Amino acid sequence: MNVAEVLVEVLADAGVQRIYGVPGDAVNGVLDAIRRQDRLEFVQVRHEEAGAFAASAEAKLTGLPAACIGTAGPGAIHLLNGLYDARADHAPVIAITGQVSRANLGTDAHQEIDLDALFQGVEVYGQTVVHPEQMPDVAIRACRAAQARRGVARITIPEDIVSESVPGGEQRSSSAIEVGEQTAAAEQLARAAKCIADSQRPTIMVERGARACVDDVVALAQRIGTPIVRSLQAEDVLPDSHELSMGGHGLLGTTASVHAMEHCDLLLLAGTDFPYREFYPDGGPAAIQIDHDPERLGRRFPIDVGLLGHVGPAVRGLLERVPERGERTFLEGCQKSKAHWEKLRGMLEHADHSPIHPQHLARRVGELADPQSIFVCDTGAVTAWVARHMPVTPPQRFTLSGNLASMGFGLPGAIGAALSHPGRPVVALVGDGGLSMLPSDLLTAVRHELPITLIVFNNGKLGLIQMEQEVEGFPENETALQAFDFVNFALSCGARGRRVDDHEWLDEALREALVQDGPFLLDVRVNPDEITLPPRIQASQAFGFGLAKLKEFFAQFGS
Known part of the structure; x- marks a missing residue:
């Protein structure tokens, strides 16, 4: 198998179903390898930026890796905006870029761009393949990095290496990664449960990280009598019509969500990396954050307890530790604010x-x-x-x-x-x-x-x-x-x-x-x-x- 064939095989084994892009001289070998198999589809677009956006949207919606491709020079450059979209929203996207031949690297050749430098700010992994022996390892690492770190991984292949044979390339591949749920430590769950019990006006904020366990989040909110606000990216997680939902928060949010955030004495952040600091509550309420990525814990808002793990197990752990609360005054006040907002909204709609x-x-x-x-x-x-x-x-x-x-x-x-x-x-x-x-x-x-x-x-x-x-x-x-x-x-x-x-x-x-x-x-x-x-x-x-x-x-x- 040659470099391009090994690349395509690894991508397909990792769960990639299609590659969006535009043909070009430096990637023609990859497109030919795609043509000669039936596991991976090439989707021709009219602009590489559109291809990267399409891959990003697919990855956001499915949670599976998607891919895009651009030829050397301008083709690779055009991918950037769509790839930054994937990076910003933690979508697993693999970018394949062509490059001038190895002999022309560093000579300011036609369409030569330092792609390692160009993509440095957008990628969680990036590598230029200069020896056939690097495959399939580079492709496997790229696929795993994109899935494990939920971001952009780049593989750059010079045009003169695409068709070279890979020694033993057919003997190694990469299966799709199945990420299990990570559970927060019991001691931290106990601390979080005490914070909730001591609060009078708790508010829960959710984002995409709570999609798979929204029923558990709602059960917790019902038990402790708390409103739920969401980010714009969680538009499809909990419908605004739900009695506990105060709608979206932020610049494009609702007055009810602002009320729930500004007047809370405890903020529970469940699977959200909400980036708008000016829309967090003033006055320093206590805060609990649930996230499987330790880098995100407390980086937007100071927290008292960080629950390192996925939202589902953490919320179920809290449900086991938090008693039912009969007090509903704060929730009822938020619901009145929501009713006022819906009346105003209805007049406009x-x-x-x-x-x-x-x-x-x-x-x-x-x-x-x-x-x-x-x-x-x-x-x-x-x-x-x-x-x-x-x-x-x-x-x-x-x-x-x-x-x-x-x-x-x-x-x-x-x-x-x-x-x-x-x-x-x-x-x-x-x-x-x-x-x-x-x-x-x-x-x-x-x-x-x-x-x-x-x-x-x-x-x-x-x-x-x-x-x-x-x-x-x-x-x-x-x-x-x-x-x-x-x-x-x-x-x-x-x-x-x-x-x-x-x-x-x-x-x-x-x-x-x-x-x-x-x-x-x-x-x-x-x-x-x-x-x-x-x-x-x-x-x-x-x-x-x-x-x-x-x-x-x-x-x-x-x-």
Whole structure:
């Protein structure tokens, strides 16, 4: 077996099912090895960044390793943004990159880039193969590192080594890693149980790490009478309709979640690495954190007890140690705050007039979507409307570019979701700004006849950026977007499409779009003047916004 064949065999044994990428001279040998086997699929995309985004989305949704490939020089460089998305959200992705021939390394040859230096900040493991004898060891280590450390592993192969024979390469491979649950120490569980017993106003915050054991988390919350808040990335972990759920937290969260966090005297962080320090509670409440990665314990917020292990065993251990609490005053206060928030939210969501309110659009998408839908959200104002107003109910799934928050993720992420979950409808929620960054891979969706519905929240501008400018006191500047005919673009790609700008036709258009078995783009012209307000408005933000509006007013007169 040659280097490329061994690489493909190791990837397939590790659980990789497809590689997203663009052909190129330095990786043609790898693509030929893929062509000559039937365990691994190559998915041609129109831009390597889209391929990396698709791999990242697949890995986030499945928990299994996914892969992408780029040729030497620009092909490898184009992977970077999608790989940083995988790094930021702890997704196991293996990146294969081509490289100039070994004789040309260090000579400033055509398309030569120092890829070891380029990928240093994004990878948990990276290696350039310069001898056939390094295989399959390098490939095995890369696969294991990506899975064990939940991150990006890179293998770079110079073009002159791809077809060289590997001595004994067929004798060693790598099976997929089965990671067992790690249980926190009994002494630490006892300390955590005492903290809970001593508290009066506990709050639990969950993220993706609690997905597999959310029933246990709910049981603990019911026993101690505590509200549950979640991060945006946990949109599909616990539905907002649950009586204990206060909804999302952070800039795009709810007033109820802010209330639960600001007034708690104990914060239990369950499987979350929530990065926004300004949205943690002031006043120093006691804190317990459950995480299987020791590096994450206490790095965002000071903790009193760190439970090193997976969330499920830790929560079940606490359930055995914590007595039932009859006191529900704090929980009831949070539920009143939630009821007030839902009343306000309902007024925005049920606005039945034109121009179409994005809050209403988000609500109706969630209500009309198939119960098996996978939602993929882009970054921008659309994230705010979806986070607050679109209901997601398990077994529905949800993903986005979380910690990196990169625009352009929506369509490629939907491709990764659809290919890794055949038979399930995928709904991509995108803004006109995000979609126009990487629109060409609609051709990829058409080529594979993927059941992807693109809902475009078209407000004609970079709405979230405008809000960020204005709360800082700057007048709106360069956020308006030139109009683009998304529907005709979709038709030219071979997809179906429709535009709607009248509230009267919205439900009919959504029903048509959401039942298609192939790519369908629905361009919805939403009210461009809707404001994406944070759940808690600071005086400085209000002052900055007012100042910006004054500047915008006087700018009309050239002043």
